[in-house]
Amino acid sequence: MNQPSVLARRSFLSAGLGALALGLTACAADETPAAAALDTPLTESVPQGTKLVVGDKEHQWAIEFSGEAKNLTFEVEFANLSGGPETLEAFRARALDLGSVADIPPIHSHWTNIPTKIVASKYRQDPLNHAIYRLGIAPGAGVSTLADIRGKKVAYSPGQAQGALVLRVLHKAGLRKEDVELIELPSTGDVYANALASRQVEVAPIGGVQIKRYESKYGKDGATTIAHGLRDDPGHLYAPITVLADPAKAAAIREYVKVWARAWRWREANPDEWIERYYVKKQGLSVEDGKWIVANAGIADIPASWTDAIARHQETIDLLAKETGNKPLKAEDLYDRRFETVAADALAGGAK
Template identity: 40%
Template sequence: MPLVPSRRAVLGRRATFLLPALLASPAIAADLPRRVPPGTRLVAADQNQALQTMMQASGEHGRLAATVNYANFLGGPAILEAFRAGALDLGIVGNTPPIQAHAAGERIPIIAARTSTEPDYKFAVRPGLTVATLKDFAGKRIAYAEGTGRQPFVLRALQLAGLTRRDVRLVPLRVSDFPDAVRGGQVDLAPLNEPHFSRYLAQWADRGASALPADQHADLPRRLSYLYASGRALDDSAKAAALRDFVIRWIAASRWSKARPEEWVQAYYVRLQNLRPEDGRAIEASEGEYRFPALSTLIAPHQSTIDLIHAAGDIPRRLDAREEFDLRFDAVIAEHAA
């Protein structure tokens, strides 16, 4: 299984060339444009085809004012590279990719967020091993992916256990390799999201697959999804208006998935992911309730995540979380998420 080299050296070189535009993010007092001219197009980064499926199954995709195409990725680093290549206008990611983009000197501001009452990931344990508490992580091999939401999730777990990265072995892997690594015993623990977590436990139960107990996840970070957008797209009045419209439709589609859970389960977990309906329902229920907070309320917790990653030595300098949000979208969120 190929390993992913650390991005610290690359980020360190880029961090000294932070774009002036990053420090002068869009004026928060200005209104977003609203008119989406005919022919406006957006390319959105998706993960596990969840965004596209939700938008289409809810009917919100058909209500979009712009033509939106979806490109599927697995993990924030691949999405960041596509942004850097100019191939994307927006993407859905966890809490870490905006930090990595900032550290690399890329202007990709956060334009909306969705939180959940449930943990961001769950720790799968390799077959034949039992891990009862976070303190049992000491001496274990843990799958690790810089630039993804799994990075601060693992670091926070170590912090809660009173451990440091020196007390464990962090194994750098691509996110797509996490399930195979824990199944094959190449790592002892891997933070997995759905449907990979439930699929692992179901398919490998006869070989002793297990997980960190649910109560040990209680203080770990809650699920957080960010929509972030290219600075170039935000500087284009047509695309900025289309992004405003996309945020509105994304909030509506997310709410639809909770209001019509059976339809969502059938569309995504059963037809696309090939899970049994009962497994899909269990996963959907485990995702908790959604909230769409004002971006201004997320600055402090986001700063805490930045500081955690910086303290671990994974970014070369402390960043200012305020520079990673386009607060013009708070008015849109307040109007449509109330």
């Protein structure tokens, strides 16, 4: 039965989620039975009483504002999580069913014994001209090209997209980790921008409106940003394989992916409403900042085939395994291809 008010009943997980996760054992159970269950075809309908806990911090509002919430036939509880580490802690605590991240957390989850699978992917059309990140350069650091990073203090966040981007930038510049001083810092909020301004680090990947604000606030002191020239656009929904092995939850995730995809198109078709209702009213940004974010993001590419994306993901895995000493993984194993066409079909008006 359809439940138009399902998101009206949403609740948010407490800030104590991380503590709960840390209080549990870090050992993952034997996932072999769950992995075998992933060969089961997805069912068309979601059984009554099914519930998903979803960490999709920003996009949940697009689902609500667009009216797509009415298409969900199960209860959704949105968790107030940000970034890969918090999402992984929630998975470990079995307090989360589905998370929204970039391309590194799904890799890191396997290296930390919480096997997951990607169920939806989006990228950016013209990704080099609509990069998520630029390299923030501290005032007086003397960095204008990637080669100039040699010998500099570089912000680094293992297990997150920003950390992987740093390793990829070094590789592109022909540098090794030993050629720079990696400073481990969390990449949340304005931590990197503040670290740059205070010269705690000299180079750091910063994204979103932080780019605009950093240049505006500290440009007079000599702060700059430079393009890294690499693709940094993957965005995924992923879930533990133990969740995906549950036919009811897998069916609910399939339904959520459809709504997720259509809400992206709504955001692009209604930028003024999205800016006003989310960036201004929810995030406290100015209209100008909201317009900058929307323009910088460009248009989402939600492909019907993951083949090319998996090949790019493999290149990232190979580099990270080499640089971190972790075991190599097959990128193909990070994806649940039962979901491969679900999002694209929803956009094309295919299977409901």
